[in-house]
Amino acid sequence: MADSKMKSPDTFWHQPIITRESRERQNGHRGAIIWFTGLSASGKSTLAHAVEHKLHERGVRTIVLDGDNVRHGLCGDLGFSDEDRSENIRRIGQVSKLFLEAGVIVLTAFISPFRIDRSRVRMMVDDPRDFIEIYCKCSIDVCESRDIKGLYKRARKGEIPDFTGISSPYEIPENANLAVDTSRLSVEECVEQVIRTLQDCGVLPIEI
Amino acid sequence: MADSKMKSPDTFWHQPIITRESRERQNGHRGAIIWFTGLSASGKSTLAHAVEHKLHERGVRTIVLDGDNVRHGLCGDLGFSDEDRSENIRRIGQVSKLFLEAGVIVLTAFISPFRIDRSRVRMMVDDPRDFIEIYCKCSIDVCESRDIKGLYKRARKGEIPDFTGISSPYEIPENANLAVDTSRLSVEECVEQVIRTLQDCGVLPIEI
Numbered sequence: 001m002a003d004s005k006m007k008s009p010d011t012f013w014h015q016p017i018i019t020r021e022s023r024e025r026q027n028g029h030r031g032a033i034i035w036f037t038g039l040s041a042s043g044k045s046t047l048a049h050a051v052e053h054k055l056h057e058r059g060v061r062t063i064v065l066d067g068d069n070v071r072h073g074l075c076g077d078l079g080f081s082d083e084d085r086s087e088n089i090r091r092i093g094q095v096s097k098l099f100l101e102a103g104v105i106v107l108t109a110f111i112s113p114f115r116i117d118r119s120r121v122r123m124m125v126d127d128p129r130d131f132i133e134i135y136c137k138c139s140i141d142v143c144e145s146r147d148i149k150g151l152y153k154r155a156r157k158g159e160i161p162d163f164t165g166i167s168s169p170y171e172i173p174e175n176a177n178l179a180v181d182t183s184r185l186s187v188e189e190c191v192e193q194v195i196r197t198l199q200d201c202g203v204l205p206i207e208i
Numbered sequence: 209m210a211d212s213k214m215k216s217p218d219t220f221w222h223q224p225i226i227t228r229e230s231r232e233r234q235n236g237h238r239g240a241i242i243w244f245t246g247l248s249a250s251g252k253s254t255l256a257h258a259v260e261h262k263l264h265e266r267g268v269r270t271i272v273l274d275g276d277n278v279r280h281g282l283c284g285d286l287g288f289s290d291e292d293r294s295e296n297i298r299r300i301g302q303v304s305k306l307f308l309e310a311g312v313i314v315l316t317a318f319i320s321p322f323r324i325d326r327s328r329v330r331m332m333v334d335d336p337r338d339f340i341e342i343y344c345k346c347s348i349d350v351c352e353s354r355d356i357k358g359l360y361k362r363a364r365k366g367e368i369p370d371f372t373g374i375s376s377p378y379e380i381p382e383n384a385n386l387a388v389d390t391s392r393l394s395v396e397e398c399v400e401q402v403i404r405t406l407q408d409c410g411v412l413p414i415e416i
Contacts, residue, residue, distance in 0.1 A: 017257055018264045018272075026267065049225055056226045059234065061269070063310040064226075074302040094282040095303055102271040104310060 023103030027061045031103040032129060032203045033096045034194070035121065037112045037173060038136030039165050040151055041143040043182035043190070044109035047136060050191045052107055060204075063099055065092060066109040080162045086117050093121035100130055105203070113164045115171040129202045134194060135176040140165045142183040177201060231311030235269045239311040240337060240411045241304045242402070243329065245320045245381060246344030247373045248359055249351040251390035251398070252317035255344060258399045260315055268412075271307055273300060274317040288370045294325050301329035308338055313411070321372045323379040337410045342402060343384040348373045350391040385409060 024030055034051070036044040045066045052062045071078075075091055078084040089112050099106040112118050122131045143165070144152040155163035162168040173179070178197040180190050198204040232238055242259070244252040253274045260270045279286075283299055286292040297320050307314040320326050330339045351373070352360040363371035370376040381387070386405040388398050406412040 018260055018270070022264065023269075026264070026269075052226055056230065056234070061231075061234075061310075062226065063306065065306070069306060069309065073305065074299055091282060091299070095306065097281065098271065098273070098277060098303065099307075099310070101277065102269075102307070102310075102312060104312075 020101050020103055023101075027103045029060050029103075029105070029205070030129065030203055031100040032105050032198070033093075033100055033121070033125065033131045034105060034107045034198070034203075035096075035112070035118065035131060035133045036107065036109045036136055037118060037133065037176075038138060038182070039140060039143045039170055040111060040163075041146040041148060042136040042138035043187075044111075044136045046187060047134075047180070047182065047190050047194065048107040048109040050187050051194050054191055054195060055105060055204075061102075061104045062107060063104055064107045064109065065095065070095075070110075080168075082114075082162075082168075085162075086114065089114075089117040089121065093124055096121070097124050100125065111164050111170070113168065113170040115173070118173065132178075132198065132201055132203060133173055133176040134197070135173045135179040136182045137179045138181070138183040228309050228311055231309075235311045237268050237311075237313070237413070238337065238411055239308045240313050240406070241301075241308055241329070241333065241339045242313060242315045242406070242411075243304075243320070243326065243339060243341045244315065244317045244344055245326060245341065245384075246346060246390070247348060247351045247378055248319060248371075249354045249356060250344040250346035251395075252319075252344050254395060255342075255388070255390065255398050255402065256315040256317040258395050259402050262399055262403060263313060263412075269312045270315060271312055272315045272317065273303065278303075278318075288376070290322075290370075290376075293370075294322065297322075297325040297329065301325075301332055304329070305332050308333065319372050319378070321376065321378040323381070326381065340386075340406065340409055340411060341381055341384045342405070343381045343387040344390045345387045346389070346391040 020031060036048050038044050048064045052064050055062050070092060075088045078088050092108055092110060096106045096108055118133060125131045147153060151160060154160050155166045164170045178193060180193050182190055199206050228239060244256050246252050256272045260272050263270050278300060283296045286296050300316055300318060304314045304316055326341060333339045355361060359368060362368050363374045372378050386401060388401050390398055407414050
């Protein structure tokens with residue numbers, strides 16, 4: 001293979017780039033970041049997975065980002081100080097944006113207690129349809145009574161520092177696209193509300 | 209909606225999880241990490257985008273991770289010291305693994321000069337088909353003669369510290385799945401070699 005094959009070194013460096021739009025056409029739907037926020041045990045991860053299940057069944061490309069696949073991996077070097085929480089959310093926002101570029105609907109399930117961090121992620125995207133904030137509304141009493149992982153118990157004993165709702169603040173969203181009452185509704189009802197919101201916001205077509 | 213709707217608090221917390229296998233069935237192909245490594249201007253990004261173009265045309269779900277969408281975002285807080293380079297590759301490896309879980313073929317185009325960092329990413333995956341290392345083989349003379357971004361010139365002047373190949377080492381892969389000679393082959397020929405490698409490794413079916 002001779003060097004002469006390369007007509008110009010410059011041409012070597014220019015290739016068609018596959019755009020987000022092209023991926024969305026391939027997938028048959030828009031990409032979007034669906035951002036679930038709320039206290040520990042408020043149902044974020046459950047709801048995100050349940051919504052994903054519904055969407056996947058309908059041929060939608062999805063991924064859930066939650067503590068299980070992020071806190072032990074990408075953000076394994078971060079703790080729970082205010083600074084680390086912000087960096088955690090920043091990285092998750094950036095990864096979500098990459099999935100958005102891939103035309104995927106990414107569902108994130110993190111406490112994300114600080115308004116400014118959530119705003120920063122919202123500001124990363126251009127189109128309002130790209131970032132849908134869903135507040136999993138659930139009183140701390142109900143969350144604490146669930147306490148599946150025994151975290152509240154340990155936090156009350158002072159064994160977990162900076163625990164949201166107990167020793168670290170949670171800032172309730174003021175402009176969430178949906179506040180879903182996970183303390184009173186069934187998972188199915190919550191899923192229905194989320195899907196309707198995604199349709200109302202123009203993320204999903206009505207017939208999905 | 210009464211609380212009685214929730215038969216057991218436990219059931220609230222268990223939802224079917226969509227698996228990687230289920231996404232791969234939906235996509236019609238395996239997910240994989242295709243890891244391009246080589247000097248600056250060795251053709252990594254060009255080749256990754258050209259391979260993506262070919263795959264996208266055939267309905268394969270893909271994403272390219274390169275300096276353009278990672279160094280200014282997820283890794284915007286990192287410089288080019290040995291430590292920062294390692295952390296850069298660690299994060300890219302973790303993000304690639306998330307795309308792998310999403311059933312996507314992720315093509316990464318980073319110098320990734322250190323063998324140990326590339327090995328660490330390889331060790332993140334279980335199946336050898338999940339991580340395919342492609343060495344963009346190109347002498348420093350050829351890379352320097354291209355120097356599209358003028359980086360080598362600046363590095364020679366000492367304006368860029370820790371520049372791979374000049375003031376920072378590049379460790380040539382010993383066990384790459386493919387070493388593609390980007391200094392002698394056309395982009396099309398390189399793409400062909402990569403696609404054949406993906407078929408030989410069992411990432412893509414033969415007929416793709």
